[in-house]
Amino acid sequence: MVLLDGKETSKKIQEELKEKVDQLKKEGKKIPHLAAIIVGDNGASLTYVNAKVKACEKVGFESTLIKLSESTTEEQLMKRVKSMNENPDIDGYIVQLPLPKHINETKITMAIDPAKDVDGFHPENVGRMALGMPCFLPATPAGIMELLKRYEVPTEGKHCVVIGRSHIVGSPMAMLMWRNELPGNATVTITHSRTQNLKELCLQADIIVAALGKAEFLTAEMVKEGAAIIDVGITRVEDTSKKSGYRLLGDVKFDEVAAKASFITPVPGGVGPMTIASLMINTLKAIEMKELI
Ligand code: NAP
Numbered sequence: 001m002v003l004l005d006g007k008e009t010s011k012k013i014q015e016e017l018k019e020k021v022d023q024l025k026k027e028g029k030k031i032p033h034l035a036a037i038i039v040g041d042n043g044a045s046l047t048y049v050n051a052k053v054k055a056c057e058k059v060g061f062e063s064t065l066i067k068l069s070e071s072t073t074e075e076q077l078m079k080r081v082k083s084m085n086e087n088p089d090i091d092g093y094i095v096q097l098p099l100p101k102h103i104n105e106t107k108i109t110m111a112i113d114p115a116k117d118v119d120g121f122h123p124e125n126v127g128r129m130a131l132g133m134p135c136f137l138p139a140t141p142a143g144i145m146e147l148l149k150r151y152e153v154p155t156e157g158k159h160c161v162v163i164g165r166s167h168i169v170g171s172p173m174a175m176l177m178w179r180n181e182l183p184g185n186a187t188v189t190i191t192h193s194r195t196q197n198l199k200e201l202c203l204q205a206d207i208i209v210a211a212l213g214k215a216e217f218l219t220a221e222m223v224k225e226g227a228a229i230i231d232v233g234i235t236r237v238e239d240t241s242k243k244s245g246y247r248l249l250g251d252v253k254f255d256e257v258a259a260k261a262s263f264i265t266p267v268p269g270g271v272g273p274m275t276i277a278s279l280m281i282n283t284l285k286a287i288e289m290k291e292l293i
Contacts, residue, residue: 001258004147004230004265010273013146014059017280021060033062034118034283035093037080040070040100044236049096055276061283064090074103078111085113092118092136092286094279097168115293118282121168124293130175134292136282141173143274144209144230146281148183153207153228153263160186161201163218163251164211169232173209198222210251220256228263232271 024031034056038049049065056063066080077095084093093116099105114124120136128135137145148155160177164170170190177186189201193212202208202222210218211232223229233251250267258264265271 001261002151002263004151004153004263004270006143006147006265006271006274007269009147009150010143010277013277014055014280017059017284020284025060030091030287031060031062032091032283032287033064033089034279034286035064035066035084035090036096037066037068037077037084037093038096039068039072039077039103042098045096045098051276052094052279055280056283059280061280070100072100072103074107077103077108081108081111085111085116090116092116092283092289094119097121115289116286118279118286120172120282126167126172128293129172132179132181134289136285136289137176137278138168138172139278139282140169140232140271140275141176142281143276143278144173144232144271145176145183146278147230147265147271147274148228151263153183155183155207156185158186158206159189159204160207160209161189161191161205162209162211163191163198163202164209164213164232165190165192166211169211170209173211173232177207177209212251214251215249216251216253218252218257220253220260223257223260225260226262227260229257229261229265230271231265231267234267234272 036049036052038045053063053065084090095108109121112122114122117125117136120138125135129137162170162174174188174190177184178188191198199222203224205227207228209230213233215235229252231250231252235249236246237249239247248268
C-alpha cells in the first residue's frame with residue numbers, strides 16, 4: 001500500500017511555487033496577490049482562511065485578508081466584491097463559504113470576475129472546465145488530481161466511483177476523472193444519498209473518492225482488494241485527549257480499508273493540504289488568466 005502523502009506533496013509544491021516567485025522577483029515582474037474575504041466568525045472558516053493566507057506568505061505571494069462582521073449586508077459585500085474586481089493589484093480572490101444565511105451565496109459567486117475566481121466556483125469557470133477550456137479548477141478536486149499525477153496512480157480505463165455530488169467536490173471530481181487527459185480517462189460513476197446499491201458499486205471500483213462528509217462511512221467490506229482510495233471527508237469529533245478538544249476523521253475507516261488498498265490518502269494530511277496547494281497554483285495562474293478569460 002502506498003500512502004498518498006498530501007502534506008509532503010503540498011510542501012513540495014509550495015517550494016516549487018516559491019522558486020517561481022523568486023524568479024518573478026528577479027525579473028522585476030508582478031508578484032501574485034491573493035485576497036480573501038470572510039464574513040462572520042465561523043471558527044472552521046477562520047481556520048481555513050488563516051491557513052490560506054499563511055501559505056501565501058510562505059511562498060512569497062502578497063496577501064490581503066478582509067474580515068467582515070456577521071451583520072454585513074449583501075449589498076455591502078457586493079460592494080467589496082466589485083472593488084476587488086476593479087483593483088488591478090489583486091490577481092485572484094476568494095469569498096470564504098459558507099456565508100451568513102442572509103446573504104445569497106449564488107449572487108455573490110456570480111459577481112466575482114471569472115478571471116480572478118481562484119476558487120473556480122463561478123459558472124463561467126465550471127462551464128470552461130466542462131468544455132476543457134482554460135479555467136480555474138476548483139481547489140479540492142484539482143488537488144486530488146495533482147496527487148494522483150505525482151504518485152502515478154493509474155486512472156486510464158479504470159472505474160472510479162465518486163461518493164457525493166456537491167458542486168465543490170463530487171461533481172467537479174467526476175468531471176476531471178472522465179476528461180480525455182491524464183490523470184483522467186476513467187469510467188466514472190457518481191453516487192449520492194439516493195443511490196440504492198452503493199456497496200455493489202464500490203466493490204466494482206478501482207478508485208473510490210469518498211466525499212460525503214460522514215465519518216468512517218467507507219468500510220473494508222465495501223472495497224475491492226487493490227483499490228485506490230481518496231478520502232475527502234473531514235469531520236471533527238470530540239477528543240478530550242487532544243489539546244484542541246477534537247480530532248479529525250475522514251469518510252473512510254482508515255485502518256481496515258488501508259489493509260486492502262493499493263493507494264490511500266490519510267486524514268489529516270491527505271486531501272486537505274492539497275486543497276491549499278491548489279489554491280496557490282491557481283493564484284500563480286491568475287496572472288496569465290487575465291489574457292485567457
Ligand atoms: P456536501 O455538500 O454536504 O455534499 C455531500 C454529498 O454526499 C451530497 O451529494 C450527498 O448526497 C452525498 N451523501 C450524503 N450521504 C450519503 C450517503 N449515505 N451515501 C451516498 N452519498 C451521500 O459536502 P461537501 O462540501 O462535498 O464535502 C464533503 C466532505 O468533504 C465534508 O466532510 C467536507 O468537510 C469535506 N471537504 C474537505 C475538503 C478538503 O480540503 N479536504 C474540501 C471540501 C470539503 P445528496 O446530493 O443526495 O444530498
